[in-house]
Amino acid sequence: MEIVLKNVTYSYKNKKVLDKINLAIESNKITGITGDNKSILCEIIDDIKSFNTGEIFLGDISYTKENLKTIRNKVAMIRQNPSDQFFTNNPKDEIMFLTSRLSYKAKDINKKINQALEMVGLNNNILNKNLDELTIGEKKLFQIAISLIYNPDVIIFDEAFVLLDRINQKRIIKLIKALKNKYNKTIIISSNDINLLYEITDNIVILRKNKVLLQGITSDTYQDINTLKDKNIDIPDLVKFTMLAKAKKVKLSYHRDILDLIKDVYKHV
């Protein structure tokens, strides 16, 4: 589902943390958010933080008090630190606690839990463990599984890759891609790792202070060298390399995979 923000302002202690934000987050795409105050923007889109002025629409549903429940069931957020999100110490209790307000029958819940665990690639024996016995990778996947029980349309990954090693990063990236391609979810990823965002996102939003500095298709945005330089934006390593080669009149293309870059360099030396 598409999310549109119109002139959204969020103030904290009389200071504008987000000032007149206009954004369109495309349906069924992976949108990366990087820069200042990205977590606050995620919390506002998740509707757990309320904004001061402006409008937000999820499809044609407006973010109002009356629609709060609907929106919360359609938007899920995976927080950076899984432990911040857990209320209990046992995966089963955790699920029961979080689903108690849903009007599912017990039988259906078990079915949904198993489906969700299967979607994220976790074995259901995880339900017999304690949450603190799980590795950080398993905790992240479990967080995602819980949110999938609601069958949300939009999934927000706040600081998606912090503290994850390459093995876990790969698992999460694979899952994110499957959620988009196989289950038609709209994905939002906040991260300061621009290399990873460049690798996996369709669209990118760059925040600076309390404004949107740039938004657009990731590959286009990171090829607009003049704008990147003018606005002093961090450039992904892969882009920077091609940029430097182009400055030397080498006909190198922009690549999103290091192996493609290497093949291209091989042709041009």
Added chain:
Amino acid sequence: MNIVEVKNLTYKHNNSIIFNNLNLKVEENSLTVIAGNNTSGKTTLIKILSGEIPTNNNVIIGYTYLNSNHIYDYSTNIGVMYGDRLNTFLFEDVYKEMAFPLENLNVDPKDIEKRILEVARFFDITSLLDKKTSDLTNSEKQIVLIAVALLHRPKILLLDNPFTMMDIKTRNKIKNKLNEYREKNKLTIILTTINLEDSLEADYLYIINKGNVVIEGNPIEVLKEDTLIKRLGLTIPFMMDLSLKFQFYEILDDIELDMNRMVDTLWK
């Protein structure tokens, strides 16, 4: 001289072995990086080195064993910062948070203010001093935590995943500041990370896995073992990865970590 030595450390938690005969040496005034994947036990190691988890005479700091008898001496000599403890500030005000460890050590109140200003100026965070800890961004929280860990002028600074919430520019700035501080003050830094980009400026790199050292040495030499390192679940730094692959295809002779220089070498 080695300022820290870990000798045959074995440590179990909930019946699973975290360290199995681990041995490490850290040279005084060095930047020593310990890298490993999510299950390698890095944070546990920092807790052991800081005395938070007691062990039996396995850790030598200076010339003495780290054990409960000496814990006070060590707490004055060691500064520790956990990059993921961002919601555990003790005070509402940044200034009070910074003053507390010094008050605890009975530092003269006049001296406390001086020291806080000194460290805050050094890390360029004076504007944060009158803020509330809850109003800081995660990146600012990490910088404040690093500053707090240095305020009592420790000889050894332990940093556990310290830069995770910082963007590239901030990360580089703080790394440079830390190196400058280390050289000026004869500080020894032990840094754990999953991000091997953090190891490039290190004097020594340990890669640990399943409670043991897998490879150790000069970071550039260690990172040449790229196949093994990737198998352990870590990412090879971008420029190192490029260098090694270009060497393999014989389009580059040497490792080059500076992108400008690499491009200059490839297309003269």
